Amino acid sequence: MMGEQEIRSRLSSIQFAVGQAAQALSAERHLPGELRDYIQKLDRQSDRITEILALRDQARIVKLVQDMELLGARACRVCSSGLPLSGQMKSAVSRMHDELVAFKQHLH
Incomplete structure (x- = not known):
């Protein structure tokens, strides 16, 4: 089991990674609505992290991370579908998903 400090750090x-993807989103002009929706949902869920940490409820943290990882995987699929997206957008989504996958693996 990860310690509280490591959980907070991750x-x-x-x-931060979700914030970077949200910034890249605002810089893109012609994004598919699906990708925009996934990143906006991730951004809203990211805002809930502090609230859930305060509750110190491991089950809710796990559920949140699982939900976010699923949305991140969907965003990655859109980015790798061959659409003309900037390198910044693809990189931000990939980094965000990598962070989510790594944390999810350490939770289990």
Whole structure:
């Protein structure tokens, strides 16, 4: 089991990565609605991290990370579908998903 400090650190990294993807989203002009929707949902869920950490409820943290990883995987699929997206967008989504996958693996 991960310690509280490590959980906080990893969740902070996830929040940063989601923030980077949200910034890339705002810089893109012609994004598919599906990708925009996934990133906006991830951004909203990222905002809940601090609230859930305060509750110290391991089950809710696990559920949140699982839900976010699923959305991140969907966003990655859209990015790798051959659509003309910027390197910044693809990189931000990939990094965000990598952070989520790594944390999810350490939770189990």
